[in-house]
Amino acid sequence: MIFPSLIGSAFQALRANALRTFLTMLGMMIGVAAVILMLAIGEGAKAMVNQAIESMGSNLFIILSGASTSGGARVAVGSRPTLTYDDAQAIRKLPLVREAAPVVPGSAQIVYGNVNWSTSVFGVTPEYLTVRNWEIESGGFFTESEVRSGARVAVIGRVVARELFGDEDPVGKIIRIKRSPFQVIGVLSEKGQSLDGRDQDDTVMVPLTSAQQKLFGTPFPGAVRFIMAQGESERVMDAAEENITSLLRMRHRIGKGEENDFTVRNLAASAQAQAMATNVMSYLLGAIAAVSLLVGGIGIMNIMLVSVTERTREIGIRMAIGARRSDILWQFLIEALTVSVMGCLIGIILGVGGALLVEKMAGLTVVVSVSSLMMATGVALAVGLFFGFYPARRAAGLDPIEALRTQ
């Protein structure tokens, strides 16, 4: 029952020195804001990676032509692309691989009526949809036999549908891709941004063979730029990668000790690596948070010590009329806690505001979770308790008569 009045008198004491109280809270405010921001950016990066991995399709490998370098794949100038449609078919048959899809990508100008739009065009097989975990929104997708016959059909992404057709239903219409007529047979469902920020809905898919022969003519029949393969499960990804590698080495007749002429990359792993870059930023914020909380805490301790000295006589009077040592201890501890919690609340507001600003200005995904708010509050309470304890104990340890004599 003494606590409500203690909180009341804490506010009273703090209001009496409003400016000082505010300055004392600054460290706390900055610290908490940095904690919130740090966690929001960290969580946001994690969420973004998860979402991107999910939209990419799960347990994916991308197999590229050329030997690996640190950055990615390199293809020696003039050398032929090494991966083929048959490689993809062989990979499909591996037991640890659920599905594999060869891809011939390119970009092209699409024309419908008098509207034109330039976009990326992918020559694929029906497996591509499975691997990418992609759905058809309306119409259908081309079949195995349409791939074999090189049919002039296309399935378009949402953005292309909107840009070319507006409110019109695209299914059944004829579009021109690099001047060749293709019939639209389906529209893909919405997919959103990929991890590198590309709009995945700004795309057109055509049968692999049509892309090879009619759009991006290649001197090497059957060659594909890359193959996307899906492992059976997350647990077998490493084994699957090994199987794909040894299969391709065998098919490409690469001798012992010779370099691969292809590169197998686990997409989830590289997405996570990319997310680490964002994490560096949140570690930096974490360091700022730790320093400001420490400085804030020391500031609270400093001000509380000053306050105890200034109010020695008040403490003496309180003791003379019956305050126990614990009453005095709590009075000053609650004052310190009030400062830190108020600083924390303002810090939360600043942190959440900052997170929204970062989201808007830097285009990063941020996630302010309830647990991060609770953690920030917990840290603030701990700092207040830790740094408020020593001054409070000093107040409680005063000798009543000495305290009363102080002017």
Place this chain on the structure above:
Amino acid sequence: MIKTTGLAKDYVTGAGAFHALRGVDVSIDPGEFVAVMGPSGSGKSTFMNLLGCLDKPSAGHYHLAGRAVSEMRPDELAAVRNKLIGFVFQGFNLLPRLSVLDNVALPMLYAGAGHAKRRARAQALLKRVSLDGKTHQMPNQLSGGQQQRVAIARALVNQPQLILADEPTGNLDSETSHEVMNLFTELNRDEGITLVLVTHEMDIAAFARRRIRFLDGKVVEDTGVAA
């Protein structure tokens, strides 16, 4: 109520020990009204602080309401100061940031009383000292006499058996002094509260029924209870 035997207090300063009290034997019964007198520096305040459990003697014994004060733990001493004793100081010692009402109610807070009870009792006591119009003023908005009456109300709020007043009229003019003394007399007569009061002035001491005179840390005169 009060029994001291060989009570002594030394102040250790840079120049060595100063013997402020040198063996004081005083016994005060419940319901007495005692004036403590003596020249400046004779040890009156030192004695009062010991009686009020604010300070510890260097030697001797002090029994308060039958209990040895030297054996009490800090929390027990706090409880004694809170409930058994009411202190009235020369300088009033009100808390400047609390309203008159909150000042009076503060000892009840430390006694653990609830909000409503504290308010009601503090109101009643302010009425008792004729300050019920001033409950929400701050102490510095009151005259000295009014502040001292607030301090008396605060001393009374937990219904103490003993009131210790160290020069309570020292800062007041003679008219206000007499008002305050009339209040003390009433409390002693009507409620049987034991009163020990330090004063320099004869007319103030005349309100008491017994006088103890200090000189150089010793009791040099004790009138005993006047008939």
